Amino acid sequence: xxxxxxxxxxxxxxxxxxxxxxxxxxxxxxxxxxxxxxxxxxxxxxxxxxxxxxxxxxxxxxxxxxxxxxxxxxxxxxxxxxxxxxxxxxxxxxxxxxxxxxxxxxxxxxxxxxxx
Numbered sequence: 001x002x003x004x005x006x007x008x009x010x011x012x013x014x015x016x017x018x019x020x021x022x023x024x025x026x027x028x029x030x031x032x033x034x035x036x037x038x039x040x041x042x043x044x045x046x047x048x049x050x051x052x053x054x055x056x057x058x059x060x061x062x063x064x065x066x067x068x069x070x071x072x073x074x075x076x077x078x079x080x081x082x083x084x085x086x087x088x089x090x091x092x093x094x095x096x097x098x099x100x101x102x103x104x105x106x107x108x109x110x111x112x113x114x115x116x
Contacts, residue, residue, distance in 0.1 A: 010102035012084070015109040017075040022067040024086060026098055036065055039091025042098070046084040050101050056082050077106045 005020045006013040014020055024042060026034040036042070044067050046057035057073050067086070086099040 010099050011105070012103070013105040013107055014069060014074060016077060016079065016106050017071050017109065018069075019071055020067075020069040022069070024062065024065045024067055024099075026065060026088060036088075037090065041089050042067075043087045043089065044084060046082045046104050048080070048082055050083050057084075062086075074106050079106055079108050081105050 005015075005018065007022070012022070026036065026042070028034045042062040042065060043059050044057070044062060045055055045059040047055055056077055060073075062068070082104040083101045084099075084104040085097050085101045088096045088098050
C-alpha cells in the first residue's frame with residue numbers, strides 16, 4: 001500500500017518527498033495541555049539509529065508547535081525506518097524530550113517529485 005502520511009501513536013510514516021504539516025501537542029507532567037511560552041522552542045531531528053552521530057534530517061526548529069516536513073527533508077532518504085524525537089527548549093535553556101525516540105518511516109511512492 002502507498003501511504004501519503006500516517007500517524008500511529010508517535011510513529012510517523014511519510015512518502016519520500018511529500019510535504020506534511022503536523023501539529024504537536026505539548027503536555028505538562030500531569031498530562032495537561034502546555035501553552036508554548038514566548039521563548040520556548042521545539043526541535044525535531046531524525047537519525048537512522050538512536051546511536052548514530054550523523055543525522056538523516058538535521059535538527060530543525062518547529063514553527064511554533066507545527067512540524068513542517070518539506071520535500072527536501074526526505075527526498076534523498078532511503079526507503080527505511082528511521083528514528084526521531086522532539087525536544088522542548090525553554091528560554092532558560094531547560095531541555096525536555098517531549099516525544100521519545102520513535103519510528104519515522106520513509107515509504108515509497110510511484111511518482112517522484114522530479115518527474116513532474
